[in-house]
Amino acid sequence: MYLVTVLGNLLIVLAVSSDSHLHTPMYFFLCNLSFTDVCISSITIPKMLVSIQTQDQSIYAGCLAQLCCVLIFGGLESCLLAVMAYDRYVAICHPLRYTVIMKPRLCVLLSLLLSTVDALLHSLMGLRLSFCTHLEIPHFFCELAQVLKLACSDTLVNDLVNVVGILLFGVPLYGIVYSYIRIISSILKMPSAGGRYKAFSTCGSHLLVVSLFYGTGFGVYLSSAVTESSIKNVVASIMYTVVPQMLNPFIYSLRNREMKGALRTLVIGVPFW
Template sequence: MYLVTMLGNLLIILVVSSDSHLHSPMYFFLSNLSLADMGFTSTTIPKMIVDIQTHSRVISYVGCLTQMSFFMLFGCLDSLLLTVMAYDRFEAICHPLHYSVIMNPRFCSLLVLMSLFISLLVSQMHNAIVLQLNYFKDVEISHFFCDPSQLLNLACSDTSTNNVVMYLVGAISGFLPITGILFSYYKIVSSILRVPSSGGKYKAFSTCGSHLSIVCLFYGTGLGVYLSSAVSLSPKNDAVASVVYTVVTPMLNPFIYSLRNRDIKRAMQRLLSKTI
């Protein structure tokens, strides 16, 4: 699954960069999402594969903090890029005449850089929360990676303040992007319903179908893990749900976007014919 994830996302990046027909904001954001997915799954899965092969599940304290930092960085970047892609679809469908002016290359690059900066800030805030904990009652994490909520559960000291800060940061990096996505699609649906022809409605909806599928899969499992950890202590359920959004979702992204997108399929055919 890890190899499929890496090869699939690399193929998306290669196709988008090599085909001039795909040099548009939507595919620019898609290639950045593929990069973020590759980094997101690479923070946890290679270590887990090594642990399975060597029968050793040891990770150093510094290694644990490093893994957690990159995990939060790429996870938040995924979330923000999905929000940016929703905004891109909003501009394309609701303001088609001004789309090329608004979504110019400079503005698109700025959106990606802002997403990266916010993700770095969020990951360092999570690290700062964990660094305040000096003593742990156990050295065994009931998970396959260093999850912030799991580390807080192992702390000997009172973590109520840390939990409040962590879920506040989670709300900023999770619920605010979801609000942006929901608002964008509210405007998109309102605009599509005013289209007189059924063919036009279908064409507009089809451009959003792939993005909506990824949003539901990523946010449904990701938020489920963090919300459930706040009300229950079931590490097994958390780990199972975490597998979906750390392994399954990055693997499915290339398939969903390539199989449901005619432009990507045509670009792949052109790339294959050039290679042959």
């Protein structure tokens, strides 16, 4: 699964970079999303595979570093999905002003800044904690909730920071919902059935990716709330740190004619255009 994730997402990055027809904001965001997917998977899976092979499951000093990186790229993916929804909203509802409104590099930089500040805040708050002698996390990576459970000191400040973080990253989800409400409203007003179908088809892949990412993410927190089973929590976490990142390249390449053409040109060297 890890090899498929890395290969699939790197192919998306190479296809977008090498094909001048795909040098648009939408594909620029897709390229960054694929890079983020590779990073999320590479932070957690290789360490887990090494631990399985060597039977050495220690992480020690790297635990907070891993936690910070997971939060950075998980937050960045959330923000990128919101920016991509806004991109589709502008393209469908304000097509004549698209190039004026969309500033893709600025959007990605702001998303990275927001996720980095949030991740550093959580990590720095983790440094102030003291831990008990039992330092075993029933998980395959250093997840924030599992780390806080090990603390012997008061975690009230950390819990407050968690609440702020949840509220902060509820904003991208609100942005996605708002964008699609406006998109659907505009599409339903189109007189042509062909125009409505084309508009819906440009959003289909993104909607599927959003559903997969947020659906599995919410599943993790719901499962942790209703069960204390560490095995079930681990399986749920795999569903949002591994599965969406593996499936995203297939979703975008199989449902997108331009992407299929670019991948064909990249892999077998036969121009599609």
